[in-house]
Amino acid sequence: MSKLDESLLIGLPPFSRLERPQIREILDLAVPRRYDTGSAIFSEGAEAERFYLLLDGFIRVIRTTPTGEQIIALHIAPGQLFGIAPALQRDTYPAAAMAAADCIALSWPVRLWNDFIAKYDGFATETYRTVGERLGEMQTRIVDLATKAVEQRVAAALLRMVNQTGRKTEEGIEIAFPITRQNISDMTGTTLHTVSRLLSAWEKDGLVKSTRKHVVVTSPHGLMMLCGATD
Amino acid sequence: MSKLDESLLIGLPPFSRLERPQIREILDLAVPRRYDTGSAIFSEGAEAERFYLLLDGFIRVIRTTPTGEQIIALHIAPGQLFGIAPALQRDTYPAAAMAAADCIALSWPVRLWNDFIAKYDGFATETYRTVGERLGEMQTRIVDLATKAVEQRVAAALLRMVNQTGRKTEEGIEIAFPITRQNISDMTGTTLHTVSRLLSAWEKDGLVKSTRKHVVVTSPHGLMMLCGATD
DNA sequence: CGCCGTTTTGAGGGTTCTCAAACGGGGTGG
DNA sequence: CCACCCCGTTTGAGAACCCTCAAAACGGCG
Known part of the structure; x- marks a missing residue:
């Protein structure tokens, strides 16, 4: 050895x-x-x-x-x-x-x-x-779990992962390990369905891009807005 | 001194x-x-x-x-x-x-x-x-916050306090410090209204007795049942 | 090429929150 | 000693949010 x-x-x-x-x-x-x-x-x-x-x-x-x-x-x-x-x-x-x-x-x-x-x-x-x-x-x-709505919790979870383990790419910041909708829901106490809907909506708004087991945050600032207040 | x-x-x-x-x-x-x-x-x-x-x-x-x-x-x-x-x-x-x-x-x-x-x-x-x-x-x-429903979280919170700081009385086990519905909701991420409704229901079922700023658990076992499963 | 795991999307229903109002008890000041 | 006031509590009605159930599309891997 x-x-x-x-x-x-x-x-x-x-x-x-x-x-x-x-x-x-x-x-x-x-x-x-x-x-x-x-x-x-x-x-x-x-x-x-x-x-x-x-x-x-x-x-x-x-x-x-x-x-x-x-x-x-x-x-x-x-x-x-x-x-x-x-x-x-x-x-x-x-x-x-x-x-x-x-x-x-x-x-x-x-x-x-x-x-x-x-x-x-x-x-x-x-x-x-x-x-x-x-x-x-x-x-x-x-x-977060006690006070925030699901949307804010998921946004916060993504940001946390991006901050701790993010990797810059040309598209934005990528979460450096494989992660499924189910995984995200397990972090935030929600369901994979809700996470999927949120990510789809955010992708439409240009905040994230995601493929199978793979998430890139294109606008961390936008997500941060979501965390703060629902308004 | x-x-x-x-x-x-x-x-x-x-x-x-x-x-x-x-x-x-x-x-x-x-x-x-x-x-x-x-x-x-x-x-x-x-x-x-x-x-x-x-x-x-x-x-x-x-x-x-x-x-x-x-x-x-x-x-x-x-x-x-x-x-x-x-x-x-x-x-x-x-x-x-x-x-x-x-x-x-x-x-x-x-x-x-x-x-x-x-x-x-x-x-x-x-x-x-x-x-x-x-x-x-x-x-x-x-x-608990991520997976349990509100009723189970409140029951769990009461049990935790009873276990850590409970004081036996003739009626049951009493939480040893003043506590309001608002306090309980602050521990469980819900509202004082919901806590009030739950305590009222539980009092009707003989699980707890409560007065102003004061809670006595008369049936810890009953509360434990609630924590376990919704069924 | 077929299968399995992941993802998407829809419809419906239930739990819990929000808004609102009234009640009760205990302490304080007159 | 009584009355008032404040804080905590109760209860109702309606709505919002999110979960559950369901089904189909997608993509990778063997």
Whole structure:
């Protein structure tokens, strides 16, 4: 097995304050693995055995209800830690993670977590900053779900994805991973039918362009208008 | 000013592993204060200058939307830390806190946070456990808001409050702080009218009893039934 | 080329919101 | 001590929004 290159981790928030030799140590303890689109990395409620760092691809964090409906709690972009249950003293994962696109991720056994915290300056700090950001994002989502109409929620969801994982193209900004109407409805608590109708309407208005499993936002500003007020 | 008694902190999760002298140190650094019902402890977006421990009363954590609607993110019970922005490397509070009942709270300047983490065994661990629990609770709320009908959300909200802060009475279990229909609607993303109708219906069915600013759940089991499935 | 998963579009109905008005109880001030 | 006033609550009617059910078109992959 070839050694992982140190450049993979250099500059990423949790490791930004570390020197090369320390990064080497960390990499030597990591297990790299590939996950095909749609495959599960871990399941909700499962024993939290490892924590992960996404190198490439996109991860969907999914929560399932007792009645079988599922909602997408979060998307993880390359360079981010995920499955960090140990950071919160949990011994099971609170949600499932699946690959939204083909992914490469490193992972470490949870027993190393405390070592990392103790040994590597800035690792704890940066990690808890991430937790804080996700917590803030979740609060925003709660507020959105509680107060906004469906149209505004869908617009907000698109904007969030564009901001976090957008990729510029000549047409506009493209969401960088495959996404279906059903996926969007799972993020916003609505139905794929309503999402389809909204996207069709927006396409007519020149705000977005979409094909199968693929969305390009041509006018982020226009979507932002929709989020603000119904008027 | 009389010294605070050490028994205030003994046994509380963040301090459970500490010895008396350490608790003494912590108490001597704390500023105690009383907050009248309805008064603000801190505001959303404000500079995070202090972190708090609630000794008595109840705190509502509130997020306000650009359009002025507000939703209640969380309730804090006695013995819990709140305003712990520093734990997540934030320099502003992500939400406002107001006293839902008359409250007594201790507080410390944020610059002591890192000292506490470094100096007191278990403080970090227990605090992050709390963060983890709140994060899990928020995920559950997101799922509820996204998938459940209004009736189920209101039932779930009542049950959550009963579980976290319930007080047994001869009639049933009483929510331990003053709460209006409007408050409940702010927690569930609905209107006070709908909440009023639901409570009236449930009272007729013998599930709850309510007076002004006051709710007693007489049949938690019955409410749990409502949460599960609409059928 | 055929199948399956995704998307589109229509019609109808139900839940919940909005608007409106009146009631009740508790606290405050006279 | 009583009366008034304010805040919280109740209830009704109508409408809007979105979901459910249904069916067909589309496009990629084997």
